[in-house]
Amino acid sequence: ETLGVIGFPFSKGQPRNGTEHGPNVLREAGIITSLQSLGVNVIDHGDIEIEVVLRDEPMKNVRNPRTVAAANKKLSDAVAKLVKMNQSVLALGGDHCMAIGSIHGHAQVEPNLVVVWVDAHADVNTPLTSVSGNIHGMPLSFLLKELEEFVPKVPGFEWCKPCLSVRDLVYIGLRDVDPAERLIIEKFGIHAYSMQEVDKYGIKEVVERALNQVDPSGVRPIHVSFDVDAMDPTLTPATGTPVSGGLSLRESFYLAEEISNTGRLSVLDIAEVNPLLSTEDKRKLTVINTTDVSTKFYGYRRQGNAPRDYELP
Numbered sequence: 001e002t003l004g005v006i007g008f009p010f011s012k013g014q015p016r017n018g019t020e021h022g023p024n025v026l027r028e029a030g031i032i033t034s035l036q037s038l039g040v041n042v043i044d045h046g047d048i049e050i051e052v053v054l055r056d057e058p059m060k061n062v063r064n065p066r067t068v069a070a071a072n073k074k075l076s077d078a079v080a081k082l083v084k085m086n087q088s089v090l091a092l093g094g095d096h097c098m099a100i101g102s103i104h105g106h107a108q109v110e111p112n113l114v115v116v117w118v119d120a121h122a123d124v125n126t127p128l129t130s131v132s133g134n135i136h137g138m139p140l141s142f143l144l145k146e147l148e149e150f151v152p153k154v155p156g157f158e159w160c161k162p163c164l165s166v167r168d169l170v171y172i173g174l175r176d177v178d179p180a181e182r183l184i185i186e187k188f189g190i191h192a193y194s195m196q197e198v199d200k201y202g203i204k205e206v207v208e209r210a211l212n213q214v215d216p217s218g219v220r221p222i223h224v225s226f227d228v229d230a231m232d233p234t235l236t237p238a239t240g241t242p243v244s245g246g247l248s249l250r251e252s253f254y255l256a257e258e259i260s261n262t263g264r265l266s267v268l269d270i271a272e273v274n275p276l277l278s279t280e281d282k283r284k285l286t287v288i289n290t291t292d293v294s295t296k297f298y299g300y301r302r303q304g305n306a307p308r309d310y311e312l313p
């Protein structure tokens with residue numbers, strides 16, 4: 001099967017320049033060749049062309065609404081096109097507003113998808129609960145049907161019809177959740193495995209419970225939205241909102257291997273790599289660790305990978 005890679009060189013969902021370089025630093029780190037060396041047929045479709053919308057005034061406190069909306073509409077169309085062609089999609093961000101386009105596009109073709117949101121943050125503020133106005137802290141509020149009545153019209157987002165139900169979403173890695181976000185999680189009973197649960201149950205149990213809760217019959221396409229700040233900042237320091245006490249490299253590998261083992265990973269977002277926010281060696285560390293997790297999502301096994309259709313000589 002074919003893995004289509006799309007770059008989303010974007011940073012306007014948050015205030016720190018640099019995430020627009022995420023796709024290219026991941027490519028420069030060899031993420032494409034690493035995946036090809038697994039025997040995956042990888043096609044790099046290049047980057048979404050980002051247009052700057054002039055006079056993109058804030059709507060109440062929501063920053064860069066039209067620019068964020070336009071970019072994510074393009075991403076949605078691109079992801080939908082590839083999924084329709086039976087490609088798995090790896091979307092390289094870019095800040096986490098990318099999930100609006102990525103999940104929306106995926107859902108146009110696979111409405112039965114489930115979302116595994118791997119992140120230190122819940123990213124489920126609405127435009128009315130967000131303190132910052134940064135859309136990368138709100139993507140799920142644009143996607144969740146149950147939140148539609150709580151989300152005001154934001155200019156540019158007319159195309160974005162909510163496409164996900166709270167019961168089809170599960171969080172892993174939370175450790176910096178706003179009060180309003182916790183209210184939403186509890187009000188709608190969203191499945192959420194914070195780092196507290198990871199410590200309590202262990203990653204094996206967390207992954208098992210998470211997948212069983214959103215997809216007990218084990219048949220639904222999986223969308224993983226992976227914010228690199230889910231991992232411990234000692235592993236991925238080049239990111240905008242690092243939070244201590246994150247997933248270890250081995251917990252991240254295990255999560256990726258188990259998702260890969262389902263055989264139903266359909267779209268993976270890699271969000272919030274910001275090479276400008278750290279020294280050269282910390283940038284290198286971030287992209288190497290991110291690449292190493294990505295290869296586990298697409299078949300690399302620490303146990304070893306026996307050659308396919310090949311006998312011992």
Ligand SMILES: N/C(=N\O)NCCC[NH3+]
Pocket residue numbers: 096119120121122123136137176178227229240241272
């Ligand atoms: N990395 C971030 N989200 O995943 N930052 C925004 C969230 C702050 N509440």
Ligand SMILES: [Mn+2]
Pocket residue numbers: 096119121123136227271272
């Ligand atoms: Mn995020």
Ligand SMILES: [Mn+2]
Pocket residue numbers: 119120121227229230241272
């Ligand atoms: Mn985050």
